[in-house]
Amino acid sequence: MKVFIVGGSGMTGRSIIDGLLESSTAFEIIALSRPSSLNSAKNQALRNAGVSVVSAECSGSEAALVQTLQGADVVISAVSAYALKDQIPLATAAKKAGVKRFVPCSFATVTPPRGVMKLAEIKDDVLAHVKSLYLPYTTIDVGWWQELAPPRVPSGRLDDTLVYPPTEIIGNGNVPSALTHRGDTDKFVARIITDDRTLNKQVFAYGSILTQHEIWNMVEKVSGEKLERNYVSREEIDRRVAEARKVLAADPDDMGKVMATIGPEYYLSWGIRGYNTPEYAKYLGYLNAGIFIRIPSLKHSRTS
């Protein structure tokens, strides 16, 4: 199975590639790279791992991109948020090259397609373009990164293991939300793209469902330290969202301003409204890809 990946040198992309390399399926993996990055250290690391790295520009010549994608079974996009719109010409070229499955960049929480998160609207625009092409596709959402969920402890002794730890509990802290360990994404993707049932579906794959209070309780229990619980109200989240949207409205195509909406809009979506759950995903028509989890202690931790 011949798999092309765009954004293979990024964190999500590299994780997906690792999963493809470790899978029992024999994948031929080709990473598309901007010409200027062809010889970067990250691309060299991909080559050393057995990945072909080829030059391509999503927003360059369509004919060249179609030529590059010939013979692809799957094209996976793991582009950065700034490059989401590059997927429009990429999908058009994929259709012309006869690609059998296109995986646009999603890999995030479940949220309504419009009206709540600007980032989700851009992703929905891309998916709508894919649909207008009648291009076979699969989207994969994975919830919130588990690595971003635990807070610091007062002694600081967990700091080395934390990535951007939260300082606030959103709303009442009792809203369940799906989490996935970033390192598990690779396993999901390799399985999902080799399964016919996931064709032309949105798929939700996640590790655990936890509220913020459950996470705080777990960290207190494991660390033996008492955590401060700093609540941020629904009204304050609404205020932050309104502020970010006001700034964006002045310049709606500025991806930097879109990025400023992401923080408060994620909080609104999973922390206040509670969209990031298997129940809401089912309502939206997602396939549930089942439970996979890296850390067994988290698996059965949901108490309610």
Place this chain on the structure above:
Amino acid sequence: MKVFIVGGSGMTGRSIIDGLLESSTAFEIIALSRPSSLNSAKNQALRNAGVSVVSAECSGSEAALVQTLQGADVVISAVSAYALKDQIPLATAAKKAGVKRFVPCSFATVTPPRGVMKLAEIKDDVLAHVKSLYLPYTTIDVGWWQELAPPRVPSGRLDDTLVYPPTEIIGNGNVPSALTHRGDTDKFVARIITDDRTLNKQVFAYGSILTQHEIWNMVEKVSGEKLERNYVSREEIDRRVAEARKVLAADPDDMGKVMATIGPEYYLSWGIRGYNTPEYAKYLGYLNAGIFIRIPSLKHSRTS
């Protein structure tokens, strides 16, 4: 089962009401009417048929609308294209009133949610709003009205039975497209809203799948008259679409200008791109509601 209907005095709405009245399920039917139309002849006809007609304004007081919709099992919207955006406050009120199923106005051809038809984009905005409310819904698409499909015959002797007969064959005339007799819509709707499998789904219900050539051939055979075949090219459709969109771009919220895009964009969608088929509906995730047909001779007419 308590069913509220908005737009019940329009053609589609009245057809739906007739189907509910004829159904073996006992429906309590309440038509919402603008206060100014409460005593119209069409509303009087509804009352005579056993329908309650109550005053309501979608864009008026939310509290009043929520109060009106108390106890509704289903709210069906069959509003005119001009009033599609009224469904935003209607859906919000339906959510607050605890409505068990909301049926936004769709009742059209299958087409991509964005990028091809402006009308479809407005409907997709409404559906996205419904989804952000986590409001149970069903959408129903029925293809192209069968009554609009047959052309005139030179003698004019079919004119009394025709509604807006086509004068052109779109593209090569060989693109299959789904048709439904308007009078069958009522049967679809009564069945679909009483079936749990259709909850939170888009449903495609249609009578037949025919190309324009097949329709022209049929009319020639039945009438014994030779028809002129006046082809309009893909390029000409593209030109008409571009022209209508250019006019709309100057004033994107003007529903009158939106209406001017509908003709060429429908032709583009079902006549050129071929989206209005069960295969494409399946790709989009629709449930197929099966084959119902009023005119038996059309049922098995597809030759390819």
